[in-house]
Amino acid sequence: MGFDSGRAWRLSPQVAIRPEGFGALAYHYGSRRLSFLKSSELRDLVLSIGDHPSAGEAIAAGGIPDGQRERYESALATLADSGMIVAAGRAS
Amino acid sequence: MNGLTTRFERGLDAPICLTWELTYACNLACVHCLSSSGRRDPRELTTAQCEAVLDELQRMQVFYVNIGGGEPTVRRDFWHLLDYATERGVGVKFSTNGSRIDPDAAARLVSTEYVDVQISLDGATAEVNDRVRGPGSHETALTAMRNLSDAGFRDFKLSVVVTRENVDQLDRFKELADEHGAQLRLTRLRPSGRGAYVWDELHPTADQQRELYEWLILHGETVLTGDSFFHLSAFGEPLPGLNLCGAGRVVCLIDPVGDVYACPFAIHDEFLAGNVLRDGGFERVWAGSELFRELREPQSAGACGSCGLYDACRGGCMAAKFFTGLPLEGPDPECVLGNAEEALRQRPGPGPRPSPDHSRPRILNGSPAASLRV
Numbered sequence: 476m477g478f479d480s481g482r483a484w485r486l487s488p489q490v491a492i493r494p495e496g497f498g499a500l501a502y503h504y505g506s507r508r509l510s511f512l513k514s515s516e517l518r519d520l521v522l523s524i525g526d527h528p529s530a531g532e533a534i535a536a537g538g539i540p541d542g543q544r545e546r547y548e549s550a551l552a553t554l555a556d557s558g559m560i561v562a563a564g565r566a567s
Numbered sequence: 568m569n570g571l572t573t574r575f576e577r578g579l580d581a582p583i584c585l586t587w588e589l590t591y592a593c594n595l596a597c598v599h600c601l602s603s604s605g606r607r608d609p610r611e612l613t614t615a616q617c618e619a620v621l622d623e624l625q626r627m628q629v630f631y632v633n634i635g636g637g638e639p640t641v642r643r644d645f646w647h648l649l650d651y652a653t654e655r656g657v658g659v660k661f662s663t664n665g666s667r668i669d670p671d672a673a674a675r676l677v678s679t680e681y682v683d684v685q686i687s688l689d690g691a692t693a694e695v696n697d698r699v700r701g702p703g704s705h706e707t708a709l710t711a712m713r714n715l716s717d718a719g720f721r722d723f724k725l726s727v728v729v730t731r732e733n734v735d736q737l738d739r740f741k742e743l744a745d746e747h748g749a750q751l752r753l754t755r756l757r758p759s760g761r762g763a764y765v766w767d768e769l770h771p772t773a774d775q776q777r778e779l780y781e782w783l784i785l786h787g788e789t790v791l792t793g794d795s796f797f798h799l800s801a802f803g804e805p806l807p808g809l810n811l812c813g814a815g816r817v818v819c820l821i822d823p824v825g826d827v828y829a830c831p832f833a834i835h836d837e838f839l840a841g842n843v844l845r846d847g848g849f850e851r852v853w854a855g856s857e858l859f860r861e862l863r864e865p866q867s868a869g870a871c872g873s874c875g876l877y878d879a880c881r882g883g884c885m886a887a888k889f890f891t892g893l894p895l896e897g898p899d900p901e902c903v904l905g906n907a908e909e910a911l912r913q914r915p916g917p918g919p920r921p922s923p924d925h926s927r928p929r930i931l932n933g934s935p936a937a938s939l940r941v
């Protein structure tokens with residue numbers, strides 16, 4: 476499954492997020508995988524991603540500087556690969 | 568060393584690798600039992616006290632807890648506690664010798680994704696396994712695996728402690744796991760608990776460590792190892808898994824009476840951080856214990872400081888050093904450069920023994936290593 480920042484994404488219902496000093500830990504109960512969200516910006520982005528019509532808009536709303544957009548998009552793509560975030564409207 | 572390792576070494580708000588041993592009672596008497604289990608301790612936490620611990624784990628957002636023992640399923644409230652945890656979003660991975668995993672239990676376990684099961688087996692053949700885990704234990708474990716597999720439980724764990732005697736069976740373990748739709752998990756034999764008595768004769772030889780390392784590199788992420796083998800990363804590339812000693816930082820143990828230790832392999836007064844009943848709950852101990860605070864400070868590398876491989880190996884396992892009587896700042900007893908060999912040879916006697924010992928009497932009388940010879 477590819478990552479399309481033009482569409483809507485949400486946090487998988489199988490995932491729990493725990494804030495930590497460096498950002499957050501995310502745990503997927505289905506795959507039993509632990510992921511690291513290595514900044515508080517990424518944590519907030521992931522937590523709020525379901526409130527936006529597209530991932531791109533979530534990134535814009537998250538106050539992430541233009542120069543860093545790509546980094547955050549690729550972080551989201553990684554999280555999509557491991558099923559931490561899922562395309563909205565699709566079954567998890 | 569990357570930033571995350573540093574973060575981990577400074578400790579997290581809650582453990583990511585929390586083990587909770589529910590009872591010291593066990594129907595087996597494995598020679599290398601890390602918790603010296605056998606008899607139930609009369610002070611073991613009551614059901615209500617266990618529930619209070621789980622409430623706390625939920626509040627702390629502990630994702631899952633590794634439940635062990637003893638044999639956790641011998642507790643009468645085991646299934647209740649399992650449900651209590653999962654209803655609160657605290658996942659459970661529990662370790663068992665398989666004796667209670669009948670078809671009904673397997674069907675029950677498969678119904679929730681919050682539960683994972685680890686079947687312990689230390690030999691791919693009955694001959695190798697039963698010498699360590701006791702007569703009939705191979706058959707018991709295989710029956711449990713069949714029951715889980717028949718119930719449709721995918722990816723449960725086949726958990727193997729790697730020893731001198733089974734290290735040449737790694738391929739067979741992998742096949743066994745694959746045949747049952749399970750995942751292989753290999754762990755290190757540490758000289759903890761009764762393991763202290765058999766470590767000298769059962770831990771893999773230097774040549775075997777090298778073979779083990781190569782086998783692990785070959786199999787990559789398909790085989791789980793936790794933090795077992797990062798001392799072998801000094802052979803070359805880092806192994807998948809947790810590449811640091813997380814004791815008291817991301818790793819922790821709650822024992823059956825509520826004592827909190829830095830690590831399940833460090834059941835000794837030296838690593839006792841507090842008690843969930845006496846010290847105001849698990850979270851207070853995790854956040855406030857003096858021992859844990861010290862462990863989260865930068866640690867001295869001691870004799871390893873001048874070693875070019877320190878970044879990969881980090882001096883190895885604290886518990887392995889402690890229970891073989893080696894200094895904590897300095898090389899692991901299985902240092903791949905052989906830098907601990909001299910010190911091991913010169914030990915005046917055996918290392919420290921585990922503080923609480925719940926072995927059944929026949930094991931307390933003399934070295935349980937004797938039972939290896941039968």
Ligand code: SF4
Pocket residue numbers: 794811812813814818830831832833883884885886887
């Ligand atoms: S003491 Fe050993 S077993 Fe315990 S956390 Fe450290 S490396 Fe792991």
Ligand code: SF4
Pocket residue numbers: 801870871874875876877878880881882883897898899902903904905906
């Ligand atoms: S000397 Fe220390 S750091 Fe170097 S390989 Fe041995 S245990 Fe690891």
